[in-house]
Amino acid sequence: MGLTKADIFSKEQNRLAMLLKALAHPARIAILQRIMISNTCICGDLVGELGLAQATISQHLKELKSIGIIKGSIEGTSVCYCIDPDTWKVLESTLQDFLANYKGETICCQ
Amino acid sequence: MGLTKADIFSKEQNRLAMLLKALAHPARIAILQRIMISNTCICGDLVGELGLAQATISQHLKELKSIGIIKGSIEGTSVCYCIDPDTWKVLESTLQDFLANYKGETICCQ
DNA sequence: ATAATCAATCGTAATATTGCAATATACAAT
DNA sequence: ATTGTATATTGCAATATTACGATTGATTAT
Numbered sequence: 001m002g003l004t005k006a007d008i009f010s011k012e013q014n015r016l017a018m019l020l021k022a023l024a025h026p027a028r029i030a031i032l033q034r035i036m037i038s039n040t041c042i043c044g045d046l047v048g049e050l051g052l053a054q055a056t057i058s059q060h061l062k063e064l065k066s067i068g069i070i071k072g073s074i075e076g077t078s079v080c081y082c083i084d085p086d087t088w089k090v091l092e093s094t095l096q097d098f099l100a101n102y103k104g105e106t107i108c109c110q
Numbered sequence: 111m112g113l114t115k116a117d118i119f120s121k122e123q124n125r126l127a128m129l130l131k132a133l134a135h136p137a138r139i140a141i142l143q144r145i146m147i148s149n150t151c152i153c154g155d156l157v158g159e160l161g162l163a164q165a166t167i168s169q170h171l172k173e174l175k176s177i178g179i180i181k182g183s184i185e186g187t188s189v190c191y192c193i194d195p196d197t198w199k200v201l202e203s204t205l206q207d208f209l210a211n212y213k214g215e216t217i218c219c220q
Numbered sequence: 221a222t223a224a225t226c227a228a229t230c231g232t233a234a235t236a237t238t239g240c241a242a243t244a245t246a247c248a249a250t
Numbered sequence: 251a252t253t254g255t256a257t258a259t260t261g262c263a264a265t266a267t268t269a270c271g272a273t274t275g276a277t278t279a280t
Contacts, residue, residue: 005238059228059229076226
């Protein structure tokens with residue numbers, strides 16, 4: 001079918017999967033790193049730096065924005081994007097919880 | 111094109127993106143949670159519990175295995191999967207590094 | 221008003237993912 | 251050898267993603 005059977009998984013599982021999916025692209029990782037490091041961001045900068053077309057970067061920004069990881073505000077003729085602190089906190093804690101389930105090496109699978 | 115331009119990003123960015131992509135599906139998250147909680151795992155259990163066809167689960171397991179997040183050993187007629195501690199450590203630290211780039215709320219994007 | 225600049229959207233092509241039925245493979249027990 | 255059980259692989263249909271040129275919309279400067 002090609003459609004994820006979201007209904008058979010928990011809200012938390014689906015939410016985490018969606019957040020991770022939004023992060024799971026090198027361009028979006030690079031974009032986020034750039035935003036975090038500069039502590040502010042204008043799309044135009046990225047176009048020059050990343051080596052992707054303007055339309056492509058705009059699309060990646062849209063994806064990050066639609067899931068709430070970043071938010072943008074119009075700043076004159078350009079747009080200023082930055083991390084959304086609330087979603088970031090959710091991401092951090094959800095990931096922490098998920099990773100914490102691992103209790104270390106087991107006896108099986110030697 | 112549909113093909114990620116992996117060559118224009120760093121090895122680290124690509125590696126993290128690939129790891130996250132492997133995690134970015136509710137079924138694979140559920141599978142990993144199940145493996146972590148039971149501290150051992152047999153594929154058959156998952157088929158009964160997850161509500162997905164056996165072929166589908168086997169495929170998700172293959173994906174997790176191919177990127178190194180889990181490893182499996184044959185145990186009689188069934189296969190025992192568990193977390194690969196080395197990859198898990200890499201995942202944890204890479205994610206930590208990535209998330210740590212965020213320095214908290216900024217003045218922009220009010 | 222016009223031109224220049226920046227970002228969003230549209231349309232489209234190439235490719236990837238998801239899910240499953242059907243089939244194949246591997247092993248254990250009889 | 252045959253049967254049963256467990257997992258893997260194949261083939262395919264439906265859908266999603268990635269990338270970009272072309273265009274549009276919005277804002278600033280002239």
